[in-house]
Amino acid sequence: MTAKKKILKTIAAVAVIIAALAAVSVLMVNFSVKNSVEDKIIYTVTGDTAFDNENISEMKALEPDCILILGAGITDKDTPSPMLKDRLDAGIQLYKEGVASKILLSGDNGQQEHNEIHVMLKYAKEAGVPEEDIFCDHAGFSTYDSMYRASSIFGVERAIVVTQKYHQYRALYVGEELGLDVWGVASDQEEYAGQSYRDLREILARIKDFGKAAIKSESVLGGEVIPISGSGIISHGE
Template identity: 40%
Template sequence: MKRLKKIILFFVIGLVLIIFLVLGVEAIFKRETADLIYRETSTLPEANTVIILGASVHADGKLSPILKDRVDTAIRLFEAGKVKNFLVTGDHRSDDYNEVAAMVNYLEKKGIADSLITADHAGLDTYDSMYRAGKLFGVDNAVVVTQAFHLPRTLYIASKLNLDYTGFTADQRAYTTEYRLKQREKLANFKALWEVLLKKKPTTLKLRVH
């Protein structure tokens, strides 16, 4: 009985420590990036490029609500004169799944000239997208558009890569998957911390452009 009580005690202590660690890393990311995140177009500093991070697309190429809000927000910043061009970066894992082409098609249908769009088909995750944007595509001054829960990790990675990036929130509605994504984000923070500490190279260093 005593042995069982000790096991339960150690389990509870371990669980509490893990929770504190998860919340601690999240707090560090938020604290270090708070001044880089903007929610009002009028207060956002101008930048050369708006970076749109990929998210899921449907089988017919239609953007998911989360991705549509990111692209629409980027267009709004362009129309307000806050950015001059676009870098879309996402997962093009196969011929049957292409986040980047879906974003490019959407932008062009909204009247954005093809000459203003650069496409990175190898932005397989947030770290790869930030690394490739700065180191391979030479984007040294940008505003990154994604949802608020995603921005602290994104900008923390960018700052550790010495990139002069700000962030703008793309939240325009409540998302059915938001709770799950927020929980996933807490775990993804550890992956990001590990990547920046190791100075990881992206999955591919090839330039694959539209």
């Protein structure tokens, strides 16, 4: 074997080892994120958004400051995506059952043609939630930003987080790492198109937010403090 071939073989072997180590690291972080908050997912909605009295009593006993509903895309400028609609339906029912006296809507309002908050706020108001009980985080550009700003901007200390189960692990992990006491209600009322791709992408997102949480990275935007204990109307921006 020539010296050149030996070098190439060595390089290939090193590359395989590095790739294997990277894959193991990804799997370990992914497992750590999921395992650390598995017991924080206290309810999974299936089929409809009916909660029985025992579920409601357990959630009320946690005394959450708010129900935090995370954004999930929109169909058009007035219509939530199926995933977002399910999150809103579950969160609004929790509010109406008296689990928490406030709702915090957190989504991406970074583009004029993609205003998740406008859609979420409209949906909540049409469902009969009083305006003063709805808080809007227009700079929830990512899951990490949403959890960070829930604490830093709205003063949330304890929350029921509503999102689909695959996404709950990351949201709850980030929240816990940032000092929040968070519990999850998974809004999986149906099967969603493209979920296999979403699951794969979520693994990479967990790795990213694992790192951000480790160094306590700040959110993309700061802003004026709007206490969750007051009126949410000032946060609507309309």
